[in-house]
Amino acid sequence: MTTNEEAFDRARRVIPGGVNSPVRAYRSVGGAPRFLTSARGAYVTDVEGREYVDLVASWGPAILGHAHPEVVKAVQDAAGRGLSFGATTPAETELAELLIARLGGGTEAGGLVDEVRLVSTGTEATMTAIRLARGFTGRPLLIKFAGHYHGHSDGLLAEAGSGVATLALPASAGVPEPIAAQTLVLPYNDLDAVRTAFEAHPGDIAAVIVEAAAANMGVVAPLPGFNAGLTELAHEFGALVILDEVLTGFRVSAQGYWGLETSYTPDLVTFGKVIGGGMPLAALGGRREVMEHLAPVGPVYQAGTLSGNPLSVAAGLATLRLADGAVYDRLYHVSETLQREVSAALTAEGVAHTIQRAGNLFSVLFAEQPAVNYAQVQAQDAYRFGPFFHAMLEQGVALPPSVFEAWFVTAAHDDEAIERVVEALPMAARAAAQ
Numbered sequence: 001m002t003t004n005e006e007a008f009d010r011a012r013r014v015i016p017g018g019v020n021s022p023v024r025a026y027r028s029v030g031g032a033p034r035f036l037t038s039a040r041g042a043y044v045t046d047v048e049g050r051e052y053v054d055l056v057a058s059w060g061p062a063i064l065g066h067a068h069p070e071v072v073k074a075v076q077d078a079a080g081r082g083l084s085f086g087a088t089t090p091a092e093t094e095l096a097e098l099l100i101a102r103l104g105g106g107t108e109a110g111g112l113v114d115e116v117r118l119v120s121t122g123t124e125a126t127m128t129a130i131r132l133a134r135g136f137t138g139r140p141l142l143i144k145f146a147g148h149y150h151g152h153s154d155g156l157l158a159e160a161g162s163g164v165a166t167l168a169l170p171a172s173a174g175v176p177e178p179i180a181a182q183t184l185v186l187p188y189n190d191l192d193a194v195r196t197a198f199e200a201h202p203g204d205i206a207a208v209i210v211e212a213a214a215a216n217m218g219v220v221a222p223l224p225g226f227n228a229g230l231t232e233l234a235h236e237f238g239a240l241v242i243l244d245e246v247l248t249g250f251r252v253s254a255q256g257y258w259g260l261e262t263s264y265t266p267d268l269v270t271f272g273k274v275i276g277g278g279m280p281l282a283a284l285g286g287r288r289e290v291m292e293h294l295a296p297v298g299p300v301y302q303a304g305t306l307s308g309n310p311l312s313v314a315a316g317l318a319t320l321r322l323a324d325g326a327v328y329d330r331l332y333h334v335s336e337t338l339q340r341e342v343s344a345a346l347t348a349e350g351v352a353h354t355i356q357r358a359g360n361l362f363s364v365l366f367a368e369q370p371a372v373n374y375a376q377v378q379a380q381d382a383y384r385f386g387p388f389f390h391a392m393l394e395q396g397v398a399l400p401p402s403v404f405e406a407w408f409v410t411a412a413h414d415d416e417a418i419e420r421v422v423e424a425l426p427m428a429a430r431a432a433a434q
């Protein structure tokens with residue numbers, strides 16, 4: 001039998017860090033990552049044959065649980081008809097229609113989007129949305145918020161400069177300074193900072209990109225009225241709003257986080273994760289006037305060999321058709337039960353914590369007071385998470401391997417899976433207390 005350590009050693013010889021996406025390397029919690037061989041329902045299995053209750057859910061897509069039989073069958077059927085055509089398919093149109101219908105049936109009807117373009121990753125979706133916003137407005141600059149993640153395109157790997165109106169610095173080697181300097185990085189949940197930035201750069205800001213609810217620094221919900229106020233401000237200064245629902249879309253409600261608020265209309269919206277049901281698929285959508293600036297209708301270029309891939313579209317269609325009210329009820333039930341139990345276990349051990357939540361997304365912040373921005377998230381007792389994580393893992397519960405990640409539940413987390421998590425909590429809370 002191969003152990004996880006052996007699998008990691010072997011991987012590290014041929015793959016940088018042994019992983020194809022950094023968080024998988026367990027750097028922030030230590031130890032060898034679990035090398036997974038299969039997943040079903042609420043569980044994943046590693047190379048050692050150990051089974052874990054999974055609270056990663058492939059970082060969001062698996063709202064129905066892993067390998068849902070009807071989703072797998074849809075993909076198998078599609079595969080039998082050809083893996084990729086590099087041509088238009090009726091199924092792409094069906095998926096676009098389904099997305100638009102779910103999101104309120106077009107902007108004239110009070111809905112969110114009129115048209116969508118399918119791409120393969122969330123990174124591509126946000127990258128394209130930003131290019132489109134620049135092409136539409138003819139302006140160069142972008143506002144993003146500290147701690148928000150929108151994928152790894154150059155202009156988004158930017159860190160705040162010295163003040164809210166100053167241009168950003170590269171957050172990764174390899175990002176040229178002039179590219180990072182096209183971005184302004186502002187504190188989240190601070191509309192005054194947004195106004196200051198707009199006033200300092202009149203006529204130059206093309207768009208504000210914002211996670212519909214931040215969930216890549218742990219969960220940090222927008223304060224009531226923040227998304228609406230942001231949209232109002234951006235429009236006052238002639239800029240677009242790109243609402244990033246890659247993580248929240250079709251997970252926190254049938255209409256994403258926007259569906260929980262609906263008090264504003266962003267100009268562009270990005271989706272990913274759930275809409276591909278676990279296959280590589282993402283999308284950007286918006287009102288027709290903006291979307292028709294995309295090639296081949298308009299002058300903003302975007303393309304993709306595998307865009308609208310038939311297997312991904314089949315998985316997405318099957319997933320969304322199965323995601324009915326009962327699925328969302330279950331996601332909320334599982335999430336709320338776990339929030340309560342995690343908090344009770346930590347309280348019993350006297351560990352200062354706050355459950356941060358947005359819809360059915362949540363994470364544990366090791367601090368007394370809730371956090372509303374990245375600086376506050378960074379100030380927590382993050383060192384408590386590693387021992388907590390490993391105690392859970394030892395007992396067969398796989399959490400996201402970083403305190404700065406959301407916990408993801410699925411509708412396949414039945415009462416037995418919940419019970420297994422609950423039973424593991426006292427020991428993990430004791431580990432966190434030390």
Ligand code: PLP
Pocket residue numbers: 059120121122123124126149150151152211216244245246247248272273282
């Ligand atoms: N936007 C958000 C809000 C995300 O959470 C992510 C990924 O986690 C992305 C964009 C990038 O998506 P992808 O990893 O598919 O490129």
